Amino acid sequence: MEKPLAANAKPTAPHAPKGKVRMESLTQIRRIILTLLMSGFALLMIMPFIWMISTSFKSPADVFTYPIQWIPSSLNWEHHIKVWSGADTFATYYLNSLKISLISTIGAVFLSAFAAYGFARIQFKGRETLFLIYLSMMMVPPQVLFVPKFLMFEWVGIYNTHWALILPGMFTIFGVFMLRQFFLSVPSEISEAAFIDGAGHLRIFFRLILPLAKPALATLAIIDFSWHWNDYENALVFLIDKDLYTVPLGLQNFILENNVDYNGMMAAATAGIIPMIIVFLVGQHYIIQGVAGSAVKG
């Protein structure tokens, strides 16, 4: 381990610029160079997306022309039309995904908030133990749960229905953790004053804490929604019928059936990605904040 202090760093700037003006223009040049470098690398990062969109408009003959044709010689809409028409269309997948993601998210946010309040603000017997059990459940990989859930859903009769995704989706341990953390940070004086005025926990929860927690609830909602929208593994295990498919499964299905139509594949991939890009652009602030605050989720 190196010493984290700069105090013993030797002064190693023999030809430091003299005037302040020169120094400032130097840092400015450095800044511009760094900006250009980072932009170049950023462009490399989103290159796959640009290539995807561009390919979805190309003619089949132009897919692999090299050097890459970033702007197609003519705009071919037919691949996108193909994706959105036919027997199993992306319209169906979108509706299914939207239904599952919305119901799960609303349920998860509400149920997590309730539990988080209990864990954060009410003293009761066994609270620490229960919380520890919650904590330990975060360690269990989804693979451990797939087979038993499959058998249970089969037994109850919700296997191969949307309920197999919605019901478990309404319970997120991560959500309880995140909101508990937030509720703990709300000063207790606020609820004490309300207690003195004769308010109970339910009233305090609905009238005081929930309104205060709006940003945290929004963060959880957006992150949770994106998980549900992008969830491929659960859909893969619990859904069979094509008309029940969500966007990730629909995408896979489209590609299996059109595995030589590269333009169509890219049009389908575009359809699969666009909604999350919109959600991201709208809720960017919340997503980044939520992700930064949730590094411990595991």
Place this chain on the structure above:
Amino acid sequence: MHKSWMKRQSRLGYLFIGPNMIGVLLFFIIPAVYSFYLMFTDYKFMSPETHFVGLDNIRRMMNDDLFGVALRNTFVFLLAVPISMGLAFIVAVALNKSVYWQKTLRALYFMPYITSGVAIAFVWMLLFQPTSGPINGFLRGLGITNPPGWLSTTEWSMYAIDIIWIWFMLGYNMIIYLAALQEIPEELVEAAKIDGARPWQTIRQVIWPLVSPTTFLLLITGLIMTIKNFGIIQAITQGGPGNSTTVLSLFIYQNAFRYYEMGYAAAISWALFAIIMVFTVLQWIGQKRWVHY
């Protein structure tokens, strides 16, 4: 008076936690216990009888060559975590203050992380196309006459997956590093500058040590996240060619839902749990150190 108040509090506590607890019980705890039981059985889906077989599944796992292959592939997969973190650290330091268009750039780097893993899987599949794909086109342009076959060859397929995963995780790691960098007191960096430290020295001797708890945290959580993931691999290669991209988590899925060897799959999934547990314990120990900082 006090006792009845406590009782009332307890009732209220359960009232608040109850609804969520029912779900956690049904969808987490009971399945986990059930899976633990399945590990000791020869349960196969649709088979007429199930027997208690003791440690047979675990013994079988130890002797299963494929399990060894899956374990090795998993470790190759995990290589993506530190590499992605290293790149993310550089990007985060650059984007922390000394750059224009900060917000836009952050959003661009973060973009892959929020998109559907399956969609990007198919895009990369074409990018990696061995004979005429753009990546090999570029490599040939650089003068490499015999570029790798990427996803179509057993030697390269796992590394191709690594590249995709590095790309996918970079934005996430960058955001966490940025959050850590913003916690560093300005004075420390200023002091280093006044003492004449060059930017590189400041990064190495001031910033890097100060974010080391974050590095540790990212490493452990990244390993856990990666070891659980199989969606991208299932979408692109289904574990092939051969078994060259069959990682442990995918191996479990295949045993359970392709071969319907559910007892055996349960046993492997608990092996996965054991690995995650080791990482979690490490994180726990690390966190204690982290709090003192």
